Amino acid sequence: MELECYPMGPRPPELVPGRPNRDWMDAFASRHPYRCLPLTMANTTGWEMLCPMSFTAEWNGGPTQNDITLTPERLHPDFAHFAQSHFAGGVLTLHPGYMFRTPPGWQVWCGGSPNQVKDGIQPLSGLIETDWLPFPFTMNWKFTRPGRVKFQKGEAFCFITLVQHQKIEQFEPVMKVMERDPVLQGQFEAWNRQRTEFNKRLANGDPDTVKEAWQRFYFKGELPEDTGPAPAGHVNKRRLKPVRMF
Known part of the structure; x- marks a missing residue:
């Protein structure tokens, strides 16, 4: 089976298997959270897309597109397309840079990396019918309050995994x-x-x-x-x- 990845430009973000490590897990005594197998399995059950540059995003709390300010750490030819204030309302839009195609019946679930926390902003999740869709999707983050957040180069800004979403309708919860x-x-x-x-x-x-x-x-x-x-x-x-x- 193949997850087909079609780059939408000459320099798409790096796409890698999900990495198990989390800074907050490392900070515990004896790295205790890594003893929780469900955590580490979730962290690695998908692929991460990594930021191609470091940048800051700042929201002043307003409702318009202009209320988010985006500033790259240094000039980058792809920044204006990669990070945008498209939907307004404190929503930051990042472009994964790929169109994905999946086998029939399989779809892409996209969101933030599992068990990864980022103060001041929340990744939004989406389910995309990539077994027929002929165009890419976007990855969106919602500010939880006015303020500034920073994304580092190499940080995962999008996480994708594969699901058969129609089959879940066959399940019936039974007490x-x-x-x-x-x-x-x-x-x-x-x-x-x-x-x-x-x-x-x-x-x-x-x-x-x-x-x-x-x-x-x-x-x-x-x-x-x-x-x-x-x-x-x-x-x-x-x-x-x-x-x-x-």
């Missing part, structure tokens, strides 16, 4: 009682028991538990107390393919 599934209930109770005991030992300063630091059932794809086979499809590291020139 169930766990007691009716004794296998699942037994697995949950074993996990809950193990977690409670582990946290007690950790709180009491048990040396072996402190050294272990955290339980790894989910990270390893294991079920506690031998309550069933490990899932064959478990993944704890995403390895997306880089862009290949055709």
Whole structure:
């Protein structure tokens, strides 16, 4: 399967597999957030588009296009097209620089990089039917208050991943009682028991538990107390393919 990437100019932004690292995660003692596999998997389940230059965007709180001021750190031939105040109302528009085509039934979900925070501005998300659309889309950010924000060269300004959006309509949320599934209930109770005991030992300063630091059932794809086979499809590291020139 191919995600076809058609550059819209001679110097499109760099497109790379999603990177796992986040500054706020690095800042924690022992880089604790990286122990959360759902976080790191989300960070890497897609591709990032990187800013081709550093620039600042400042919004004065007004409703018009002219109320956003855009200033590159240094002159760049593509800046005027890359960053714009197009929609007004405190919305910053950035151009990914590609038209994407996906296989039938697959669409591009675009937004900000997962679990990445930026003070004063919020990435907006969009779902694009790239299996037929013959033109590119834009990436938009909404200021959360008047002020100035800076985008650094090499910073991800857009994140894309692929979804089959029509198939989600086939799902029906169903409320169930766990007691009716004794296998699942037994697995949950074993996990809950193990977690409670582990946290007690950790709180009491048990040396072996402190050294272990955290339980790894989910990270390893294991079920506690031998309550069933490990899932064959478990993944704890995403390895997306880089862009290949055709």
